[in-house]
Amino acid sequence: MGSRTEILAKIKTNKPNLIETPIIEPQVFDEGLNLIEEFTKKVEAVGGQVVPITYEMDIHTEIKTLFPDTALNFSTLEKAISFNTLSLDNIEKPQELEDLDVLVLESPLGVAENGAVWVNDTSFPIRVLPFITKHLVLVLGKNDIVPYMHQAYDTLNDFNFGVFISGPSKTADIEQSLVIGAHGALSLTILLKND
Amino acid sequence: MSHPKLASLFNQNEARVDWHDKALWFVRHKRDLATHQVKGWEALRDLGHHIKAHTLSNLDNYLIEFEKNALENGIQVHWAANGDEHNKIVHQILEENQAKKIVKSKSMLTEECHLNPFLEAKAIEVIDTDLGERIVQLAKEPPSHIVLPAIHKNRHEVDALFQEHLNTQPCDGDPQYLTHEARKHLREKFIKADAAITGVNFAIAETGGFVVCTNEGNADMGAHIAPVHIACMGIEKLIPKQEHLGVFLRLLARSATGQPITTYSSHFKRPAKGHKMHIVIVDNGRSEQLGRPDFRASLHCIRCGACMNTCPIYRRSGGHSYDATIPGPIGSILSPGKDLTKHSSLPFASTLCGSCSDVCPVKIDIHSQLYKWRQIITQNTKQPFIKKKSMVFMGKLFTKPTQFARIGKIARWSLRYLPKSIINARPNIWGKSRDLPNGPKQSFDEWYKERTKK
Ligand code: SF4
Numbered sequence: 001m002g003s004r005t006e007i008l009a010k011i012k013t014n015k016p017n018l019i020e021t022p023i024i025e026p027q028v029f030d031e032g033l034n035l036i037e038e039f040t041k042k043v044e045a046v047g048g049q050v051v052p053i054t055y056e057m058d059i060h061t062e063i064k065t066l067f068p069d070t071a072l073n074f075s076t077l078e079k080a081i082s083f084n085t086l087s088l089d090n091i092e093k094p095q096e097l098e099d100l101d102v103l104v105l106e107s108p109l110g111v112a113e114n115g116a117v118w119v120n121d122t123s124f125p126i127r128v129l130p131f132i133t134k135h136l137v138l139v140l141g142k143n144d145i146v147p148y149m150h151q152a153y154d155t156l157n158d159f160n161f162g163v164f165i166s167g168p169s170k171t172a173d174i175e176q177s178l179v180i181g182a183h184g185a186l187s188l189t190i191l192l193k194n195d
Numbered sequence: 196m197s198h199p200k201l202a203s204l205f206n207q208n209e210a211r212v213d214w215h216d217k218a219l220w221f222v223r224h225k226r227d228l229a230t231h232q233v234k235g236w237e238a239l240r241d242l243g244h245h246i247k248a249h250t251l252s253n254l255d256n257y258l259i260e261f262e263k264n265a266l267e268n269g270i271q272v273h274w275a276a277n278g279d280e281h282n283k284i285v286h287q288i289l290e291e292n293q294a295k296k297i298v299k300s301k302s303m304l305t306e307e308c309h310l311n312p313f314l315e316a317k318a319i320e321v322i323d324t325d326l327g328e329r330i331v332q333l334a335k336e337p338p339s340h341i342v343l344p345a346i347h348k349n350r351h352e353v354d355a356l357f358q359e360h361l362n363t364q365p366c367d368g369d370p371q372y373l374t375h376e377a378r379k380h381l382r383e384k385f386i387k388a389d390a391a392i393t394g395v396n397f398a399i400a401e402t403g404g405f406v407v408c409t410n411e412g413n414a415d416m417g418a419h420i421a422p423v424h425i426a427c428m429g430i431e432k433l434i435p436k437q438e439h440l441g442v443f444l445r446l447l448a449r450s451a452t453g454q455p456i457t458t459y460s461s462h463f464k465r466p467a468k469g470h471k472m473h474i475v476i477v478d479n480g481r482s483e484q485l486g487r488p489d490f491r492a493s494l495h496c497i498r499c500g501a502c503m504n505t506c507p508i509y510r511r512s513g514g515h516s517y518d519a520t521i522p523g524p525i526g527s528i529l530s531p532g533k534d535l536t537k538h539s540s541l542p543f544a545s546t547l548c549g550s551c552s553d554v555c556p557v558k559i560d561i562h563s564q565l566y567k568w569r570q571i572i573t574q575n576t577k578q579p580f581i582k583k584k585s586m587v588f589m590g591k592l593f594t595k596p597t598q599f600a601r602i603g604k605i606a607r608w609s610l611r612y613l614p615k616s617i618i619n620a621r622p623n624i625w626g627k628s629r630d631l632p633n634g635p636k637q638s639f640d641e642w643y644k645e646r647t648k649k
Contacts, residue, residue, distance in 0.1 A: 003274050003275060003276035003280060003478070004274040006276055007258075007274055007276055007430070007476075007478045007482060008255045008258065008259070010478070010482040010483075010486075011254050011255040011258070011430070011482050011485060012255045013486070014482055014483070014485040014486030015251060015252055015253070015254055015255065015485055016251070016252050016488065016491065017252065018252050018253060019245070019248050019249045019251075019252040020249060021245075021246070021249045021435065022241075022242055022245040022246060022249065024242060024438060024439075024441065024442065028234075028235045028238050029233070029234050029235040029238070029239070030234070031234045042455055045455075046454065046455070046458070094419060094420045095386045095420060098382075098386060111456075113233075113445075113455060114445075114454075114455030114456040115455065115456075116455075116456050116460070120462075121467070126419075126467075127415075127419040127467050128415070128416065128419035128420055131412045131415040131416050131419065131459075132416065132420075148441070148445070149440070149441040149442075149444050149445050149456075150438070150441040150442075152441065153437055153438050153440055153441045154438070156437070159462065159464060160464050160465040160467070161461070161462065161463055161464060161465070161467065162461075162462045162464075163415070163459055163460065163461045163462060164444075164456065164459070164460040165458065165459060166454075166455070166456045166457070166458055166459075166460075167458050168458070169410065169411055169412040169458055169459070170410050170411070170458060171326045171327075171374055171410060171411050172343075172452070173325070173326040173327035173330065173343065173344070173345055173374075174326070174330075174345075174350050174353050174368075174370040174373055174374065175218070175349055175350045175353075175368075175370060176218050176221060176222070176343075176346075177350075177370040179370050179371050179374040179375075181374070181375070181378065182326060182374065182378060182410065182411030182412060182413070183324065183378060183381060183382070183385070183411045183412040183413045183416045184411065184412025184415065184416065184458070184459065185412070
């Protein structure tokens with residue numbers, strides 16, 4: 001517990017009179033974006049790629065053509081038996097995922113203004129998966145793109161852990177030169193589903 | 196040492212100053228491009244400002260609400276009045292879990308509390324995992340910027356450091372190679388870590404969860420692999436509702452680096468099965484700052500670094516010249532609240548141009564607060580003899596128009612006719628590394644009178 005009482009008492013004495021909460025009016029920011037166009041532009045700007053797919057295509061076959069020679073693949077989508085070369089049942093510690101090459105996850109939400117895609121741990125059983133994998137593939141429906149973060153938060157309800165991912169991991173800590181592939185995924189591919 | 200003294204050390208290497216200045220201006224420029232693309236950017240800043248102001252006015256209740264929800268989520272909550280208590284709490288958690296190897300992602304708060312030396316003295320290994328922070332950690336230096344910790348180092352220095360500590364090959368400072376080597380080196384640390392420490396960008400009262408933003412993915416690699424996650428936050432990191440994240444995540448990365456959002460914005464709410472999650476809520480002088488009406492708004496800060504990138508003084512004096520955990524304009528209004536004497540030179544490290552206030556995503560009136568600190572400092576700390584005397588002299592002079600006009604005439608004449616060696620002689624610090632303008636023939640007063648006569 002530590003100094004809880006003392007800190008709260010001090011804040012109570014020192015805080016100003018109550019100031020009202022401002023109201024967020026998302027229409028103020030609305031530019032009438034073409035969602036798919038803007039989303040694609042932003043994903044590319046942050047170093048990711050968008051690949052459109054149609055419903056008759058087999059997702060895992062498409063991914064295989066994108067990443068032909070990878071050893072350890074794991075997908076949480078349906079019909080992944082022939083794609084998956086790794087079984088999570090044998091994983092006891094997150095460390096054991098270190099050599100994962102390709103991870104495929106389904107996402108319920110993308111944001112046009114910044115190319116961010118939401119995933120939460122109801123769709124992946126071990127939290128480190130989307131970070132430890134070398135290549136991350138996210139499958140998103142075209143109709144699941146919202147314009148701004150304001151609309152995105154309207155749809156996010158219950159999750160234990162969730163993350164907005166915008167592009168592959170990166171750093172510019174050495175003389176401001178951008179390097180893709182810091183600690184997280186080295187590449188990010190978004191399969192945009194026409195549903 | 197005072198800011199001017201440390202700044203003059205940095206200025207001994209003129210080429211480095213130029214390079215540092217340009218590197219930061221480049222980041223400032225990226226920020227401009229990103230913010231100009233957002234419709235309603237000013238309205239967004241207003242929202243950021245007012246949400247923070249509202250939160251501070253009800254902070255105790257929001258903290259109680261946050262604690263209740265976090266506990267229900269299965270997160271353990273701790274409270275620390277100061278840095279020392281914070282360090283002890285963290286150490287105790289580590290001890291209870293027999294944790295000896297720690298990975299840490301960027302957290303200015305743990306810098307502020309000097310957590311690393313505290314833990315190292317107890318034989319605990321602490322590895323900073325943000326690349327920039329790892330670089331300064333290897334160099335045994337503090338970060339010089341809150342978003343770009345190693346901005347003062349060039350690629351060749353990083354190359355040399357890595358050769359010495361990570362056994363890398365000489366690479367003529369190739370950032371790609373160096374980053375890749377750092378990834379390998381830190382991957383090993385992540386895999387073997389017993390516990391992970393992260394900062395907190397935003398904590399949400401309504402949900403009891405918190406958000407951590409990184410580009411590298413280092414916070415997540417640490418927190419999801421190690422069995423224990425300790426998140427350290429200042430009391431001012433709180434926001435009331437999840438919907439407020441929409442405002443702050445739109446503001447933060449654009450202001451910091453010109454990205455539309457950071458690569459990872461991770462929302463932690465409940466610990467994973469078999470993992471433990473702790474939050475340490477730290478005051479360390481913040482509640483006191485809350486009680487200073489003139490300086491209260493400094494607690495709005497979301498640590499984007501934009502005020503540093505834009506500041507003409509910061510860019511030319513370097514982050515280390517501030518000798519404070521948070522450098523730059525925002526640091527100069529936070530630090531005097533902690534130690535007025537030690538940091539008395541900081542509010543003077545400004546031209547009061549106001550650029551910091553213009554770029555601040557939460558509209559802190561930084562330059563007005565710098566000005567206000569100057570008033571307090573001049574009254575409360577000893578001023579140099581010459582400055583004191585000249586202020587009294589100038590004060591008197593301004594009350595006597597005829598005398599003022601006469602002295603003005605002499606000064607203008609001197610600027611025109613006296614040799615530089617006299618004008619720029621030692622007592623005139625304004626003549627240090629710059630020439631004063633040629634004295635005009637007329638004073639403004641004379642010019643104005645003549646003009647109205649016509
Ligand atoms: S004071 Fe404003 S501009 Fe400076 S770091 Fe804080 S939020 Fe950013």
